[in-house]
Amino acid sequence: MNLRHIEAFKAVIENGTVQRAAEVMHVSQPAVTKLLQAFERSAGFRVFDRVQGRLVPTTEALVLHRDVERVYAGVDEIRRAAAEIRSVKRGSLVVGAMPALAAGFAQRVASAFLAARPGVTLELRASQRVRLVDGVASGQVDIALLNATHEHPQVDTELLSRAHAVCLLPPVHALSRRKVIRAADLKGVPFVSWSEGTVTRLKVDALFAQAGVSRAPGHSASTAPAICAFVAHGLGVTLAHPLYVGVAAGAVAVRPFTPALDLDVMLAYAKRPVRSPLVTAFVEEARRQAKMIESDFKK
Numbered sequence: 001m002n003l004r005h006i007e008a009f010k011a012v013i014e015n016g017t018v019q020r021a022a023e024v025m026h027v028s029q030p031a032v033t034k035l036l037q038a039f040e041r042s043a044g045f046r047v048f049d050r051v052q053g054r055l056v057p058t059t060e061a062l063v064l065h066r067d068v069e070r071v072y073a074g075v076d077e078i079r080r081a082a083a084e085i086r087s088v089k090r091g092s093l094v095v096g097a098m099p100a101l102a103a104g105f106a107q108r109v110a111s112a113f114l115a116a117r118p119g120v121t122l123e124l125r126a127s128q129r130v131r132l133v134d135g136v137a138s139g140q141v142d143i144a145l146l147n148a149t150h151e152h153p154q155v156d157t158e159l160l161s162r163a164h165a166v167c168l169l170p171p172v173h174a175l176s177r178r179k180v181i182r183a184a185d186l187k188g189v190p191f192v193s194w195s196e197g198t199v200t201r202l203k204v205d206a207l208f209a210q211a212g213v214s215r216a217p218g219h220s221a222s223t224a225p226a227i228c229a230f231v232a233h234g235l236g237v238t239l240a241h242p243l244y245v246g247v248a249a250g251a252v253a254v255r256p257f258t259p260a261l262d263l264d265v266m267l268a269y270a271k272r273p274v275r276s277p278l279v280t281a282f283v284e285e286a287r288r289q290a291k292m293i294e295s296d297f298k299k
Contacts, residue, residue: 001042008035009047010068013057092121093278096135096144099223100200101265102126104246105289106145113285120278126223129199136268143279145286146266147241148199157268161290165204165239165261166297168231169253175237176253183211183259190236191215195222200263204239207261228252241265242297243290254297265290 011021012032022029040047047061057065097106102124110122125132125141129150135141137154149157167181175185186208194201201220208215218236221227227238228248241263245254267286269279 001039005035005039005042006068006071008032009039009061010065010072012036012048012055013061013065016054018055091119091278092123093282094123094125094135094140094142095282096125096127096132096141098129098132098145098147099126100147100194100198100227100241100244101145101224104224104248105243105265105293108246109282109286109289112289113282117281133268136270139270142269142276143282144268146268148264149266150268154271155268156271157266159264160267160286161241161243161265161294162262163242163294163297165257165263166242166245167237167239167255167257168228168245168248169237169255170231170234171251171253172234173237173253176255178255181237181255181257183208183213183257186215186237187213188216190218192218192227192230192236192238193220194227194238195220198222200240203261203263207239207259211259224248242293245293 007025008021011024012018015021015024018029018032018036022032025032036048043060043064045060046058047064048055048057050056095106095110103126106124110124114120114122125135127135129146129148132141132144132146133150133152133155136144137152145160146157167175167186169176169181175181175189178185194204216236219230221230224240224244224246225248227240228245228251230236231238232248232251239257239261242254243265245252267283269275269283275283
């Protein structure tokens with residue numbers, strides 16, 4: 001007994017005649033008759049009696065039909081699930097992010113992504129770049145947001161956003177009245193740094209060293225919210241990629257900075273011939289959100 005035999009049995013019971021069953025199944029009447037005969041042989045009992053030229057289901061057939069309906073209800077559920085997966089409305093996704101991005105930009109992208117996909121579950125993992133890349137390579141992380149490229153034979157990276165660093169200042173600060181902040185303006189000013197050894201920290205320190213500007217020692221942190229909180233509370237100023245600012249945009253003053261310092265945000269995912277629909281959809285949302293933020297800072 002196969003699904004085609006069961007389908008014929010179900011169609012005849014629900015449509016009353018072999019002719020109508022054949023129309024529903026888009027086959028000939030003889031084909032339906034053969035399928036019914038095969039079904040009866042497999043079942044081991046008669047499923048229809050012919051009464052005054054009409055097929056009437058036996059008691060056994062009616063009992064069996066209830067089970068068939070349950071089977072088809074399960075099949076319909078599988079079809080619905082497959083359709084939702086195809087349309088990226090169901091499934092799970094593990095997104096990794098550097099600490100600087102995890103509590104700001106990554107959450108913004110995830111929120112927008114999930115708003116249109118209530119059937120999708122998402123796990124956000126914050127970690128250092130090397131661990132995230134290893135997670136992507138091993139399949140434990142579907143996609144990661146990084147602040148620099150990282151070579152790995154099983155991982156692809158692509159540029160999501162390259163932008164000039166902006167200067168973040170306390171809302172009430174002598175320099176906040178200026179339209180553009182120059183490196184020399186920050187001489188002796190308390191500076192909130194990114195954690196030692198991070199890509200952003202190395203680039204910022206190199207810029208000021210080249211400019212010959214000494215900043216006053218200040219606090220440091222590894223996450224964007226912590227950096228922005230220090231600035232918002234008047235504990236110093238900092239430089240950051242626009243995507244790092246996130247929800248703190250209203251709590252700090254943001255100004256263009258010169259000389260230009262390019263900072264990157266990268267996407268990383270496993271090397272595969274075809275990306276999963278969920279990963280593709282998340283990438284598209286990340287690009288959309290990045291462009292929106294970059295556009296806001298250019299106004």
